[in-house]
Amino acid sequence: MEEVVVVGGGLAGSEASFRLASMGVKVLLYEMRPVKGTPAHRTGRFAELVCSNTLGSMELTSGAGLLKAEMELLGSLVVEAAKEAYVPAGTAMAVDREVFSEYITRRILEHPNIRLIREEVKKVPRDRIVIVSSGPLTSEALAEDIRELVGFDYLYFYDAIAPVVEAESVDFSKGFWASRYGKGGDDYFNCTLTEEEYRVFYEELLRAEKVQPKDFENLVYFEGCMPIEELAERGYKTLLFGPMKPVGLVDPRTGRQPFAVVQLRKENREGTLLSLVGFQTRMTYSEQKRVLRLIPCLRNAVFVKLGSMHRNTFI
Known part of the structure; x- marks a missing residue:
């Protein structure tokens, strides 16, 4: 069989x-990072997780859990x-994202049948067997070529990333460890x-300054990954039926039962970093620090990564 081109x-x-x-x-295999970056990736490693560090439920009664079980039977590298990178997170399969991407990168680079080229693919090869797996952060040039290839316009939505804090800066007297x-x-x-405390947090969340999109684009969000301030706009109790x-x-x-909770989940094996579960946000960096420190356990939080927003493209 002839060589197969994989883009992404x-x-x-x-x-x-x-x-x-x-x-x-x-x-x-073509991968443009780190020669050319994206709005969300931070490294040049393969399979870098830019949003949540979970891969969904492990329960076989869920679609995500069943899919992973089937993938494992087929010898899935992912x-x-x-x-290998598992971090306990109740029924969810959470991973240490650094260990996860490093493991996959090593296996890819070690394989004798994979040849890697670090450069941007701007056009889909028309004369080769090609798998286009450039994902929602596809470069503008390639996205435009895909649009011409499929014959209709591509779509987009905005995705947001939740902040991460140092565990040592969390006041653990203001809560408890448990899974739902x-x-x-x-x-x-x-x-x-x-x-x-919830009322004060909610009111300041509504007042917070947000990062604005480009003038020519509307803010279209993925409902499963809504920024917390957008949820708050829907009503006083919306967060109480969502991430809080x-x-x-x-x-x-x-x-x-508490009135409201903010859940923190381990970001790495050592537990030195904790992410705010479901707290995707497009607040400005300074406002994130101000508003999130209104949460009792985060009064003195040290943020190692602040939330951000990026555009995802899809066909």
Whole structure:
């Protein structure tokens, strides 16, 4: 079989390249990072996770859990790496994103059937067998060529990233460790808020300055990854049924369900970094620090990564 061209070294491109190479097929893998970056990636490694560090539920009763189980039966590199980089997170498959991407990068670079070229592909080759796996952060030039190839306009939505804090800066006296409904271990730190603390946080969230989009684009969001300030705009109690919902949690200090919680999840194996679960945001950096420090456990938080927003393209 002739050499297969794979464009993009994200999750799909890495999986496709490794699977083909493992079957004896020669692969020419193109990845433009780090020669040319994207608005969200930070490294040149393969399969870098730019948003959440979870790959969805592990429960076989869910579509995501069943998919990963089937992928594992097929010898998936992504699932293999996820198990190597696993971080406890209740029923979710969370990973140390650095270990995860480093593992996949090493396996790709070590494979004798994969040839890597670090440059931007601006046009889809028309005379080769090609897998286009450039993902939602496809470069403008390639996105335009794909648009011409498929014959209709591509679409877009805005995605946001949640902040990460140093664990040492968190006040652990202001909450408790537990997983919702007791599923899994005590993998999440639940920072509790009283009704008054929630009200103050909510009002300041609405007042906060936000990063504005380009003049010619509308802010279209993915409903499963909405910025917290957009949820707040929908009503006073919306966050209480979203990322700040207290259901399934009982505060061992009071024996009661809190009014509201902010969940923190381990970002790495050592537990030195914690991400704010579901707290994607487009607040400006200075406003993120001001508003998020109104959360009791984060009064003195040290932020190692602040939330941001980026544009995702899809067909």
